Amino acid sequence: MEDLGVNDTWKFYGGHAHQDYESQVSDFNELNFQLMKDIVDLCNHLLNHQIEFHPTKAYAFNHIPYYVRYKKAEMIVTKEQID
Numbered sequence: 430m431e432d433l434g435v436n437d438t439w440k441f442y443g444g445h446a447h448q449d450y451e452s453q454v455s456d457f458n459e460l461n462f463q464l465m466k467d468i469v470d471l472c473n474h475l476l477n478h479q480i481e482f483h484p485t486k487a488y489a490f491n492h493i494p495y496y497v498r499y500k501k502a503e504m505i506v507t508k509e510q511i512d
Contacts, residue, residue, distance in 0.1 A: 437462040467502035
């Protein structure tokens with residue numbers, strides 16, 4: 430991201446309601462440059478099957494959803510999305 434000129438002066442706006450405040454990582458999980466780096470790392474760990482899947486009650490249509498996290502990054506995924 431640094432190669433593209435992205436740095437800690439950028440502002441990030443999330444696409445889902447309450448994601449700053451409904452984090453399982455902390456009471457307030459601010460969208461910032463470090464979180465973006467953690468999301469990239471989380472995605473790489475997912476693709477390399479190096480992340481633990483936790484059950485969640487989130488809705489994922491016809492698939493079983495799982496909660497995953499790495500440092501401050503967290504998301505809901507299905508195993509079908511990864512394999």
